Amino acid sequence: MSEPNPYKSDDSGNYEWGPGQQAGTPGYGYPQTPPAYQPTLPGGVPVPPQHAPVPAMPMAGGAPLLSLGDITVVGDQIITPAGSMPLKGAVWNAMDMSRTEEKIPTVAIVLAIIFFVLCLLGLLFLLMKEKQTTGFIQVTVTSGGKHHSTMIPATGPDTIHWVMGQLNYARSLSV
Numbered sequence: 001m002s003e004p005n006p007y008k009s010d011d012s013g014n015y016e017w018g019p020g021q022q023a024g025t026p027g028y029g030y031p032q033t034p035p036a037y038q039p040t041l042p043g044g045v046p047v048p049p050q051h052a053p054v055p056a057m058p059m060a061g062g063a064p065l066l067s068l069g070d071i072t073v074v075g076d077q078i079i080t081p082a083g084s085m086p087l088k089g090a091v092w093n094a095m096d097m098s099r100t101e102e103k104i105p106t107v108a109i110v111l112a113i114i115f116f117v118l119c120l121l122g123l124l125f126l127l128m129k130e131k132q133t134t135g136f137i138q139v140t141v142t143s144g145g146k147h148h149s150t151m152i153p154a155t156g157p158d159t160i161h162w163v164m165g166q167l168n169y170a171r172s173l174s175v
Helices: 106-118 120-127 159-173
Strands: 064-068 071-074 077-080 083-086 091-103 130-143 146-153
Touching (some): 083 130, 146 159
Antiparallel strands (some): 064 071, 130 146
């Protein structure tokens, strides 16, 4: 209690609280200078900052041997968006998360009703079927302490067979 009060009022009667500021340093509150123009998209959404393009990784091994989604095998490396991994000893896995549905199209139902009235053969239109495949096939690779996963859209019921063929080729390269 022997120290003088550092926040005492000065001779002009203004009471100062908190530590003093040196001249030229910005204070608290709103910025002293107006901010630079920030471009926006329609609706007032700010445009994300534009960065210089990242140079492509040098492909020391030559042409790509295999590409599954965003996983590419080049020479003795596996290149992913997260970085490169060694090809030797890589563990490859795939999981089929797709499904194929079979249904009677609306056209077949309408034709069956129309031709049922005209002749009894209209019920043959109900034998028309259409198949629709939806979902993804997840491919994962683990190597050198890193792990990467990608999703490949299933365009048909045979997509899993194509992915498994590519995966088996990748496994043979990893030995």
